[in-house]
Amino acid sequence: MRKRGLKLLAVGILSIVCLTGCGQKNETENKVQQESKKVQDVSLTMWGSKDDHQLLTTMIDSFNEKYKDQVKLNVTLEAINEGECKTTIFADVSKAGDIFAFADDQLMELAAAGLIEPIANADQIKKQNSDSSIEAASINGSLYAYPMTADNGYxxxxxxxxxxxxxxxxxxxxxxxxxxxxxxxxxxxxxxxxxxxxxxxxxxxxxxxxxxxxxxxxxxxxxxxxxxxxxxxxxxxxxxxxxxxxxxxxxxxxxxxxxxxxxxxxxxxxxxxxxxxxxxxxxxxxxxxxxxxxxxxxxxxxxGYKMLGVNSYSKNSKWAAKLAEWITNQENQELRFTERGQGPSNKDAASSDKVKESPAIQALIQQSEFSMLQRVxxxxxxxxxxxxxxxxxxxxxxxxxxxxxxxxxxxxxxxxxxx
Known part of the structure; x- marks a missing residue:
């Protein structure tokens, strides 16, 4: 009887230990899952034309809504026009934005300085945008920036x-x-x-x-x-x-x-x-x-084309690239056309009825046959x-x-x- 009692006691203790161990394991797994689901708080600085700030705010808000379970972007917008981007960056590289809008003629120098690098999902971006805008954003076949507009001409x-x-x-x-x-x-x-x-x-x-x-x-x-x-x-x-x-x-x-x-x-x-x-x-x-x-x-x-570059020195380059891609996607290029009258580089956006009805955009398309990239x-x-x-x-x-x-x-x- 004593031996049988000892056996039962041993079994009981072992059961308690097992249950405790399982409970601790489940608690640890739940904690890891909760931490993995924790929303990141990320701060970025973006350069763009002052006239674009209201539009960019709308786009950033929609991005945060889309990825609300993953991240909360706190984006500071600074008024640096596309034409002034390169000069402003070179004046003090340490103060460059995480994302910046610039005109295509600045691409070579920004890349040569190591401020922008070939983008990761180039094949997808190339499929979505016009050949001419991709050419403007590329060096030796490598895509360095996200095409945003295809209307910087006359x-x-x-x-x-x-x-x-x-x-x-x-x-x-x-x-x-x-x-x-x-x-x-x-x-x-x-x-x-x-x-x-x-x-x-x-x-x-x-x-x-x-x-x-x-x-x-x-x-x-x-x-x-x-x-x-x-x-x-x-x-x-x-x-x-x-x-x-x-x-x-x-x-x-x-x-x-x-x-x-x-x-x-x-x-x-x-x-x-x-x-x-x-x-x-x-x-x-x-x-x-x-x-x-x-x-x-x-x-x-x-x-001429305008595009978004992601600062290769950004501490949050992953989210900066994701935001740049979002701002230049079809939906937001259509929104840009509606709000600012700027011509899309995205092929689907450019073929929309609204764009086709714009005399200015159609004139630009007609003129494109007789134009060349500004490389001087x-x-x-x-x-x-x-x-x-x-x-x-x-x-x-x-x-x-x-x-x-x-x-x-x-x-x-x-x-x-x-x-």
């Missing part, structure tokens, strides 16, 4: 009250109509971005060398179907035309409002203002042809503007045109140390 706006569809096919006709009505057609000749349009489709060449710093350019060519002076003289004729005015975006909109301007070159950012002013007479179309060397030459343009070194901009200024101020003549063009090209192609 085309022609016009008032249908004064100009017919056939009129806007050639700049000659547009200027003639404008002059006959004491009106103006505008274009910004202070910027090499717009001035490229006269040279880009002539067979002459401009680009950046393999050092990614200096340029090659033969815009002063003395031989060929179209010579450098042919372009310069054509521009001189336009500059002196009574129907032309050198005005930027503000001048175009102000002139449309007071009735002095009936057409002008600009981008999608001017669409809402001009549509409000011209109402049912508002229209947009690709750039016209212009007369050069006795023939009609289609005006070209720089094509820093020495391009000032010499081209100075050359145009000499035309506008009547310092240029047919007699000194070759000399002026030689000077321009010499400075465009100069080494940085030669400046």
């Amino acid at each position: 085309f022609m706006y016009y008032n249908k009250k004064y100009l017919k569809e056939d009129d806007v096919k050639t700049l000659d006709k547009m200027l003639s109509v404008a002059a006959s009505k004491n009106k103006k057609v505008t274009m910004d000749w202070s910027s090499g971005w717009y001035l490229y349009s006269f040279f880009g489709n002539t067979g002459l060449e401009l680009g950046i060398n393999e050092d990614r710093i200096t340029n090659f350019c033969n815009w002063n060519a003395k031989t060929g179907d179209i010579k450098g002076t042919d372009i310069g003289n054509a521009m001189l004729t336009i500059a002196n035309h009574a129907g032309f005015a050198n005005k930027g975006d503000d001048g175009l909109i102000a002139g449309a409002k007071d009735g002095s301007v009936i057409a002008g070159v600009s981008g999608v950012w001017s669409a809402n203002a001009l549509q409000e002013i011209w109402g049912n007479d508002y229209a947009a179309v690709k750039l016209p042809t212009y007369t050069c060397a006795g023939k009609q030459v289609q005006m070209s343009s720089f094509a 070194g820093a020495n391009y901009w000032t010499p081209v503007s100075v050359f145009a200024d000499s035309l506008l101020k009547k310092k240029a003549t047919k007699a000194n045109m070759q000399s002026l063009m030689d000077t321009m090209v010499k400075k465009i192609t100069a080494k940085i140390t030669d400046q």
